[in-house]
Amino acid sequence: MFSIIKEELNKNGIERIGFIDIRDCEIINQRILPQWARSVVIFCIPYRSSKEIADDGFSEYARIYDYHNYSKQLYEIVISQLNSKTNCRFMGFCDHSPINEKLAAAKCDLGVIGKNSLFIDKIYGSFVFLGSLITDIECNIPAVEIKHCYNCGLCIDACPNNAIIEFGIDRYKCLSGISQKKKKTDEEKLLLKEHNIVWGCDICQNVCPYNKDAKISPIPYFQKTRVSKIDVEYINGLSDEEFNKFAFSYKGRDIVVNNINFE
Ligand code: B12
Ligand code: SF4
Ligand code: SF4
Structure with a gap:
């Protein structure tokens, strides 16, 4: 099956x-x-x-x-x-x-x-x-013990807001979460600006050695829709229908534009 x-x-x-x-x-x-x-x-x-x-x-x-x-x-x-x-x-x-x-x-x-x-x-x-x-299918494949990464610490050192903690991440400190907040403190805005973050954060993934030689996606849905440069003109030029196709659309256009503008 x-x-x-x-x-x-x-x-x-x-x-x-x-x-x-x-x-x-x-x-x-x-x-x-x-x-x-x-x-x-x-x-x-x-x-x-x-x-x-x-x-x-x-x-x-x-x-x-x-x-x-x-x-x-x-x-x-x-x-x-x-x-x-x-x-x-x-x-x-x-x-x-x-x-x-x-x-x-x-x-x-x-x-x-x-x-x-x-x-x-x-x-x-x-x-x-x-x-x-x-x-509802019976599974007879035994689960394996969870394995961990090399623990090289590069992501911990690179994380701009010390969000990586002992067992997981502190979601309130993670800049990905902060970038998606409608109301941000001045300190949070400064952090995003300093680290050039508009929407989501890939810093801890970009430094990870596992991603160095990782294969890229063969899935056309992602290949064909990737935008290499996004700026205010691009966001403002999108029709509502087009804008809603992106994951950053869920809190509306203003938050995305504001995040770019305080860059
Ligand atoms: C809320 C959420 C967020 C929040 C909070 C994230 C968090 N970790 O708490 C924010 C907005 C910060 C966020 C950011 C991102 N997210 Co997010 N997020 C979620 C979501 C919807 C729920 C996560 C959650 O609340 N989990 C509950 C908490 C308690 O558990 P956890 O951290 O997920 O799991 C850990 C603990 O349970 C711990 N643990 C517990 N028991 C045990 C036992 C053992 C033995 C071990 C080893 C560990 C362990 O280890 C688990 C794994 O790390 C998930 C989807 C989902 N349903 O999982 C996506 C998800 C985790 N996000 C995803 C992605 C892609 C991202 C971003 C990369 C996006 C971006 N570029 O900005 C970042 C990455 C940030 C990071 N370093 O984790 C992917 C991750 C895929 C993957 N490869 O792991 C998911 C799975 C979405 C998906 N459907 O694919 N995210
Ligand atoms: S950079 Fe990658 S391998 Fe190194 S500790 Fe972080 S997740 Fe693990
Ligand atoms: S996504 Fe960014 S802020 Fe969040 S844990 Fe990774 S490096 Fe830190």
């Missing part, structure tokens, strides 16, 4: 796939976990489409079309195919998953957990989103 699921995901450019018993997963939102859940298909969605490190303050995930729309389209295609080929149940998630997807991916031996709290895939590095398909 796992091979049929893999095949359907492969057809859509998804190659890094694991299978894990629900009992081996950390449940972070019981409310949305279907009662019939027995296992999870966890997979990486590589999104870095260029090795160029842009200097306009937009992180890599912000310069491509929103991955939430990508995963919605992916699940529509894959789940309808699986429904026609199997009698099993499937429910797709990306971001608002009932399980901790990073830990699940590491327990499937797809990669390691980095000191910067991100999951690092063996092939694509940390520039991957994680998606999960909850199923």
Whole structure:
């Protein structure tokens, strides 16, 4: 059964796939976990489409079309195919998953957990989103012990606001989180300006040795939509429909423009 699921995901450019018993997963939102859940298909969605490190303050995930729309389209295609080929149940998630997807991916031996709290895939590095398909299929693949990164400390040294802490990150100090806040203190604005951050932050990923030789994304949705230079003129020139295709659109246009303007 796992091979049929893999095949359907492969057809859509998804190659890094694991299978894990629900009992081996950390449940972070019981409310949305279907009662019939027995296992999870966890997979990486590589999104870095260029090795160029842009200097306009937009992180890599912000310069491509929103991955939430990508995963919605992916699940529509894959789940309808699986429904026609199997009698099993499937429910797709990306971001608002009932399980901790990073830990699940590491327990499937797809990669390691980095000191910067991100999951690092063996092939694509940390520039991957994680998606999960909850199923009612019995899983007989044993979970592996979670492995950690080299612990070289480069991300800790590079993080501009000391947001990387013992077990994960301090989300209130992380500049990615701060860049997405509507109301910022003067100190926060200064931090973003000093470190040239407009939307999202890739500093701890750009210094990570795992990302040096990582493969770039083969997925056309990300390759074709990557914008290499974003500025105020670009943002203001987007129609509402176009603007809403980017992940930075969820709090409106003003916050993005203001973030550029205090640069
Ligand atoms: C809220 C959120 C944020 C917040 C807070 C992040 C945080 N870590 O708390 C902010 C806005 C700061 C943020 C930033 C980013 N995010 Co974000 N974010 C999320 C979201 C929606 C929820 C995370 C959350 O609250 N988790 C709960 C906390 C408690 O757990 P955690 O930190 O995720 O997990 C760690 C602990 O549980 C700990 N742990 C607990 N028990 C154990 C046991 C063992 C043995 C071990 C080893 C560890 C361990 O290790 C876990 C893994 O590090 C997730 C999607 C999701 N559902 O996971 C995406 C997600 C984590 N984000 C993602 C991305 C891409 C980013 C950014 C790179 C975007 C950017 N360029 O700016 C940055 C990276 C910042 C960083 N260094 O982590 C991806 C990461 C993919 C990956 N490769 O890991 C996710 C998974 C989204 C997705 N669907 O792919 N994010
Ligand atoms: S930079 Fe070093 S410590 Fe940080 S996640 Fe990468 S390997 Fe781990
Ligand atoms: S995303 Fe930026 S601010 Fe957040 S932990 Fe990484 S380097 Fe620090």
